[in-house]
Amino acid sequence: QKEVEQDPGPLSVPEGAIVSLNCTYSNSAFQYFMWYRQYSRKGPELLMYTYSSGNKEDGRFTAQVDKSSKYISLFIRDSQPSDSATYLCALRLSGSARQLTFGSGTQLTVLP
Amino acid sequence: NAGVMQNPRHLVRRRGQEARLRCSPMKGHSHVYWYRQLPEEGLKFMVYLQKENIIDESGMPKERFSAEFPKEGPSILRIQQVVRGDSAAYFCASSDREETGELFFGEGSRLTVL
Numbered sequence: 566q567k568e569v570e571q572d573p574g575p576l577s578v579p580e581g582a583i584v585s586l587n588c589t590y591s592n593s594a595f596q597y598f599m600w601y602r603q604y605s606r607k608g609p610e611l612l613m614y615t616y617s618s619g620n621k622e623d624g625r626f627t628a629q630v631d632k633s634s635k636y637i638s639l640f641i642r643d644s645q646p647s648d649s650a651t652y653l654c655a656l657r658l659s660g661s662a663r664q665l666t667f668g669s670g671t672q673l674t675v676l677p
Numbered sequence: 678n679a680g681v682m683q684n685p686r687h688l689v690r691r692r693g694q695e696a697r698l699r700c701s702p703m704k705g706h707s708h709v710y711w712y713r714q715l716p717e718e719g720l721k722f723m724v725y726l727q728k729e730n731i732i733d734e735s736g737m738p739k740e741r742f743s744a745e746f747p748k749e750g751p752s753i754l755r756i757q758q759v760v761r762g763d764s765a766a767y768f769c770a771s772s773d774r775e776e777t778g779e780l781f782f783g784e785g786s787r788l789t790v791l
Contacts, residue, residue, distance in 0.1 A: 571719070573717070606784075606785075607784055608681070608770075608784045608785050609720070609768070609782045610782065611780070611781075614779065653719060663710065663722075663725040663732065663733045663775060664722045664725070664733070664735075664736070665712075665720075665722065665780065666722075667712075667719035667720045667721070668719050669717070669719040
């Protein structure tokens with residue numbers, strides 16, 4: 566079993582839709598949770614970074630963490646074609662940035 | 678994340694040759710991380726370096742792979758005697774301190790082994 570499971574998609578939605586992206590994990594020691602966006606042939610860029618259970622909102626993006634269920638989500642409201650990318654969840658243990666454990670990524674296409 | 682510079686962006690090697698990938702971290706960053714992304718897979722940690730020191734190489738294959746971050750100049754990931762299975766995108770990331778959630782990634786070096 567992988568430490569982090571992420572549905573690879575591909576996921577295709579119409580413009581304006583609400584997108585839900587999810588990851589599950591098995592190691593309860595993960596303390597920090599991140600979402601990265603990766604455009605084709607580019608490097609990942611950090612979208613959201615959360616520490617505790619609950620919700621964190623930034624513009625059209627909301628990150629949700631449920632530590633009891635070992636489940637994290639990223640919601641994108643009013644999705645735009647420019648949101649078309651691969652979304653990677655990343656988790657790390659407390660106190661160390663040296664190793665992020667990434668999900669395999671979900672490929673999202675937002676159709677105009 | 679344009680601040681992390683990687684070169685070459687694309688590299689083609691034949692089996693048995695050596696590949697050298699370079700990474701210049703963002704200005705002011707002294708922590709460098711190398712990750713590998715195989716097709717259809719997520720990024721996998723390889724090695725974490727600070728200036729002149731390898732801090733954690735637990736993700737590096739035991740043979741043929743080495744990394745350095747000298748006092749002057751970029752960090753280098755070196756792959757000797759490449760094999761087809763080494764074909765991947767290699768990403769470098771940097772941070773200004775270890776205790777941070779934000780790594781800034783470069784655009785990657787894509788290695789193709791023929």
